[in-house]
Amino acid sequence: MTLLKRIPKVDKVLEWPGVRELLARHPRPTVLAGVRDVLEALRAAVRAETLDEGELDEAAVTARIERELARLTAPSLRRVVNGTGVVIHTNLGRSPLAAQVRPHLDEIAFGYSNLEFDLEEGARGSRYAHVENLLRELTGAEAALVVNNNAAAVLLALSALATGKEVVVSRGELVEIGGSFRIPDVMRQGGAILREVGTTNRTHPRDYREAITSETGLLLKVHSSNFAVVGFTAEVSSQELVAIGRESGVPVMADAGSGSLLDLSRFGICGEPTVQEFVAAGVDIITFSGDKLLGGPQAGIIVGRAACVAPLRRHPLLRALRIDKLTLAALEATLRLYRDERLARAEIPTLRMLTASAAELRARGRTILRRLRRALPPQIRLALVDGISQVGGGAYPLLELPTTLVAVEAGGLSPQELEERLRRAPVPVVGRIHRGRFLLDCRTLLDADLPLLAESLREVADLNPVR
Structure with missing residues (x-):
């Protein structure tokens, strides 16, 4: 004592x-x-x-x-180094924005803007006009609208188009995603009446046709998000569903989930239809996220036929779900990059990380190793190992992307102790433990992360001197 x-x-x-x-x-x-x-x-x-x-x-x-x-x-919301290998990591803020977004965001954030002011007419304007023409241009849709996230987009569409009416959905598409977001719950909140068809693993065109009555308001197709049904399966394509809708005079809506604007199949990333494909198939209303495969800020994007988007514009719920000027600025700057596919893939971090080849990541791993070793004391030992990355964000749940990992050892610390210390560092570093090793994935380590990572590793070394 x-x-x-x-x-x-x-x-x-x-x-x-x-x-x-x-x-x-x-x-x-x-x-x-x-x-x-x-x-x-x-x-x-x-x-x-x-x-x-x-x-x-x-x-x-x-x-x-x-x-x-x-x-x-320290602020509660802080910068984190993502070494997990999950590209669209919901818990870590999903998609980082492209560097080209920053100047426009700064300009709008720290001054006044024409958010709802028509400079040509000198009268009140619409905040949605700043991105509608870009979305029409990029997707081929007749009209577009943006709200604060995709759940809100689905809720608004159901409320405006199907309140008091039946909405026909395949039983295999009644998904629940993160935060207990369930399609049946959203439908009830929107005033729609759920009509399930088919079975968990197989739904046929006849199932939809037999379910349509005079009370049917929508045929709804839902992205399967973070799960997949494999084996003995069947589903109705967008084209087939549109044909059924046209026969019966019932509009078709698709919740496209992650919302890809680029065909990534040539990079080995297959199975996710683009928004343009839904539009080309004739789907009347398509909703998708802005902060997943699109690589922009959190937003719920709605595109489709003008006659179907118009009721959404008039619905009182739209005001409660509208996005702010900073989201609009970030979304507009991101969408402009998509006018040049090569530029979008090179500059939007999510696309750049997803399309990086195994050879590129191996070379990147060697560069990261050299830079870190120069900045770190000898008790921090680093080595490169092969591994697997994931897309995340509810997209491509079965896809495994070959990657290069940095295995980290620090003095006498166990992998669990190292993980905890790095997670609690002034600049938190989040990695993963696999087979008794603490690992950082080169796919999700940004160039700007490396000095921060070195700083956090040095702090771990200072707390754990050579014994």
């Missing part, structure tokens, strides 16, 4: 020169909270007999208080 007596009182600590400097930089209540937290942690360490005597020196305690203040004052 001798060490407990050495732990100073709060008022004494506040008089230390180093702590007075902290008081000059931070509000007194914040410094006071930091001091109390550190002193309580020191007492707990003494009781657990895990504290070295030197940790009670004034300099050591002051440094610890400074680290605690950095933690207390």
Whole structure:
């Protein structure tokens, strides 16, 4: 208990020169909270007999208080290094924006804009006009509208087109995705009446035809998101569903989910229809996400026939679901890149990561290794190993992308201890543990991440000196 007596009182600590400097930089209540937290942690360490005597020196305690203040004052929403290999990682913010988006975003964020002002007419305008022509140009659709996410887009379409009416959906497409978002629940919220057809694994055109009555408002096709039904299966294509809809005079809606505007099949990424294919098939209303395969900000994009989009524009729910000026600015700048497919693939991070070849990633891995080794102490050991990446974001659930991984070892730390320390670093690093090794995937490590990664690894080394 001798060490407990050495732990100073709060008022004494506040008089230390180093702590007075902290008081000059931070509000007194914040410094006071930091001091109390550190002193309580020191007492707990003494009781657990895990504290070295030197940790009670004034300099050591002051440094610890400074680290605690950095933690207390850090923003809750922070930059994270994604080393998981999941490209569209929902928990890590999905798709990072292209660098070309930043100038337009800065310009709109830090000044006034013509968000809802028609500069030609000198009168009130529509915020949706800033992206509608681009979406029509890129998809071939007659009309377009944007809301705050794809769930909102589906809800708005159902509310505007099918309230009080039956919506026919294949039983195999009644999905639940992240956050307990269920298609049947959204349909009920939108006032639509669910009419299931087919079975979990097989649905035929006749199932839709037999379900259509005078009460039918929509035929709905839903993206399967993050699962796949394989084996003895059958589903009705968009073209077949449109033909059935035309026969009966019932509009067809498709929830396209991740919303790809590029055909990625030549890169070995197959099975995901593009938005343009849905439009070409004659689907009346298509909804999809802006922040998944599109590689833009979170948004729910709606394209389709003008006669079907018009009721959505007039619906009172639209105001509650509208997107803000920053989302519009980021989405517009992203969509402009799609006017040149080569530019989009090279500059939009999600597309660049998804289409990187195994050879490119191996070469990138060697470059990353060289850069990190130059910046790190010897107790951080790095090696390259082969592995698999995933698309994420509810797209291509069965697809495995060959990749190169950086295996990291740090002194005597276990992979679990290393993972925890990196996750809690000032610049958090998130990787994965596989077969007893902590791994970082070169596919999802951005160039701008490397200095941050080196900084976090150096901190781990400082906390874990060579034994």
